[in-house]
Amino acid sequence: MAAVKKAWIFSVIAGLGAVVAVIAALQPENPVETSYSSLPREEPQKVATHTVAKLKDRFSRIGYDLNYVVLNDMKVPRIWSDAVPSDMHEIKQADVRKELFLQMMLPLVLMANERIERDRARVVALAAKMKKGTEIAPGDKSWLDRMYVSYKVKPGKINNLLARVDVVPVSLALAQAAIESGWGSSRFARQGNALFGEWTWNENNKGIVPDSRDEGKTHRIRAFDSPLDSVASYLHNLNTHRAYRELRSIRALARRQGQMVSGLDLTSGLIRYSEKGGEYVDLLQSVIRTNDLAQYDQARLADRQYASAPRA
Template identity: 45%
Template structure:
């Protein structure tokens, strides 16, 4: 009986000592928590962002100017907006400033009334550059997704149903047979800003053509599809049925232009030279890529020479290294991109 009692006392003493140790350790953890990451899943809740009063005032000011101009975007309103956010071309060209995420749906309706050619060019480039960079940014994101999915499939892993649907749609969009990933990546690629801006300037008369004013048609793309929005050229020959394809926004026009260069058989040389530049680790150079676009216009080599002159005279090559800033999109016109 005495042995049993003594054993109980021993066990109680051990349990008491263990309990004290646990309390000491728990207290230490509370006072000085270990610098480790919990293995428990985290729930991340995004707090609502407060609206930037500066951006809100810009939006209100621009809408006010548009209202006074019958709902149209004016040169005066856009110049004021660019000035307020400090958006100038020289810092961008010098690599000292990123391009603001300012995506306009149309050019100012009175752009053609500007007397100073340099000012008109500056406004034209500043309006289109963010859009060109955004289209290229989306393409880069899609290319990265294709690489990820390709890798999973190559090592025998399955991909989600929605990813398979997205991949099938990408092959269809770029007119590539399924599973030909190299071919898809060759076509799903960016267009250097210098080239896109030069062609937009040439084809749209620096944003003043009837097709641009009425249908955001920057690149003069033809359509024979009766379902497409289009504008009939004034001097269209009798018996011809083509129209100039119209778009709801400048972004739509840019996306169609890039897809055209990336898929049409007439521009295989463009895609081949672009691929060579990538393989050499070079920055895509619009000035050289232009030489492959002699079939874009009936003017042929004369057209190529004209584009190269625009790129050289306006120093557009420096835009090829421009990037969008990390700030939120500045909503200045609806619909945007």
């Protein structure tokens, strides 16, 4: 029965990925797009992997697999694919596709979160200085002003800024990417590195017109230069859109209480991510539990030199 249940869940997710235009993230009221050019684009282990075979080969050569990550104290290599493999949908075995997709996504989520952690640490330091009455350097003030704009926070409301400049649990990001992209098999993922079904109305953005778009609608599924850009945009969406206030409130409360927040904890804050509402939240929780994604909430990036797994 467990195997049947897993197969049913995978089929549901694959179907949802195919109709990602229906289950799409709510977009900002003012479609002002944020630049993520400060994300690391020249990581030593950035690889061109436009096919499944190339991606598998690259992972194999450094000994990177999910079992080794677990055995190696949850350390994940700094390796990222510059594109979702164009033939991801040709992997017919569900378990094989899932494993490769999670291998590809795990470093991306950690890298995007790492950038947010750096920004948060800087905001925390500046908040401490302001509380003491210490004068803020002009460069720091200019940077802080840009952060207020980027995160849609009124200038001077630094505590409100801290509630937004924060990471998202890895398990939650993995589960949403799996649902919205059909484990990397959707047309939007393969053609536009669109992993989370974000909509765009901005003509300056790359985008893909959904086959099922209703007459009179003008939105497109936003396309990205790389999967890493897609992850960064998704995190920024959760951290800024008013629809996800509850998610941010749950996270902020856990911060104040000194508690760790899990992906499961935050699923209730995503009831407005999809038109399916509570059903979507239930699906998210099911994907996290069925695929044991909660374990990756403890994952962290390894040093730049990733030690290969021992060979037999």
